[in-house]
Amino acid sequence: MDPILRYAQSKQSAAIALIRQFVECESPSDDAAAVNRFASLLAESVKDIAKVRPHFAASRGRNLRCEFLLPGAVKKGQILALGHSDTVWPLGTLSVMPCRRHEGRLWGPGVFDMKGGLALFIMAMRALRDLNIPVARKVILQVNSDEEIGSLSSRALTEEIAKRSAAVLVLEPAGPSGRVKTSRKGVGDYHVVVRGVAAHAGLDYEKGASAITEMARQVERIAGFTRLARGITVSPGVIAGGTRSNVVAAECSLDVDVRIPRASDADFLARQFAALRPFDKRCRLEISGGMNRPPMERTAGVAVLFEKARGLATDLGVELDECAVGGGSDGNFTAALGVPTLDGLGAVGEGAHAANESIFIDRLPDRTALLAKLVAGL
Ligand SMILES: [Zn+2]
Structure with a gap:
């Protein structure tokens, strides 16, 4: 032995x-x-x-x-x-x-x-x-x-x-x-914030621009950056927004976990996130984050x-x-x-x-x- x-x-x-x-x-x-x-x-x-x-x-x-x-x-x-x-x-x-x-x-x-x-x-x-x-x-x-x-x-x-x-x-x-x-895989985190317009959900509904509704549409798009065949995954992990049910939400935030098998995939994802635009023009998007581990x-x-x-x-x-x-x-x-x-x-x-x-x-x-x-x- x-x-x-x-x-x-x-x-x-x-x-x-x-x-x-x-x-x-x-x-x-x-x-x-x-x-x-x-x-x-x-x-x-x-x-x-x-x-x-x-x-x-x-x-x-x-x-x-x-x-x-x-x-x-x-x-x-x-x-x-x-x-x-x-x-x-x-x-x-x-x-x-x-x-x-x-x-x-x-x-x-x-x-x-x-x-x-x-x-x-x-x-x-x-x-x-x-x-x-x-x-x-x-x-x-x-x-x-x-x-x-x-x-x-x-x-x-x-x-x-x-x-x-x-x-x-x-x-x-x-x-x-x-x-x-x-x-x-390389690991990263993106943080997405939607700034909408607050309003009374009953009195002024149409004056509001819901950050939650906007984020809901963005989430689907962001999760769609996933390329399973290439091993790239984009997973919305934490979401938070709104203050009360009778207020059109002014803010919503999202934390996204990303995983990439090749260093060059980082650019692909950075471009995808940078290209995000609001569906509702009254909302603003703020995007931060990126790769943590290559x-x-x-x-x-x-x-x-x-x-x-x-x-x-x-x-x-x-x-x-x-x-x-x-x-x-x-x-x-x-x-x-x-x-x-x-x-x-x-x-x-x-x-x-x-x-x-x-x-x-x-x-x-x-x-x-x-x-x-x-x-x-x-
Ligand atoms: Zn360990």
Whole structure:
């Protein structure tokens, strides 16, 4: 058996204990104090094997960079592992969704997305150290504090370090049956406001121009920008407008989620939104927003990295497949810079952002071993 796999199997209970510790330290994106508590816990858990440097952001929790102290001569270049400390779950979720082991899985808020992935990487680095397996490059784990809310505070930090890295390993949840993610759609938000003319719905109906009626017509047009065959989706997600039923609505607003598989699709959508005109000339349209994360495209560099990982997985007796997904991650930023990026290298499980969030315990050793072999083999 592969020595790293054997090591990871022997450390199974330590891995579970670390994941449990991480899950039981709740860290919702919008609670800087909670995210910082988790960052401190993570820093503490690697202090014997890494140099940890915090990077403070204005209003958010702190981002961390951990440089691992690994055997081997460090040549030029480095490998970047990317993760995030925040979760979508509010404080107190543990009381209704406790971290528990049941039916071969570990359950709990953030266990899959992505505290399991962070713990696996740390276990992988411990394996390299304990087994004295040399690495050729410097290895940095960057843990961002605000991935679930668009990475506003961490994006520049991620891009800066990715540019200096030979490859990026993203510890986000795996796809179905452990698939890694070799392409992700780009994600954007558009915000549309209609300004109409208020009037008494009974006394002066014809003097009013309803922002709601106007928006209803615009919504259909906007949703029509979707091009399913090209993978472009445009989804009106939130709508609000009006004040009282007897007032012709003066204002209505709409938030629209957009997803694109290719960077060039951003221009297509920008043109579509810019071309919107009011049906009722008395209404005004205000349009803002655009892309937040560029797509992660399956470049030649991504394909080479995937083939490498697939070969290493085969050595572990695991068949590794790839998948393309609609959700974005910080890997979108690094791939868009042309840095070979492999995503979904974290835990195998299901239910990200959902009540059934859980990971498969029997997949912890082979995922740990794959991460260790990738780091050693790049
Ligand atoms: Zn995530």
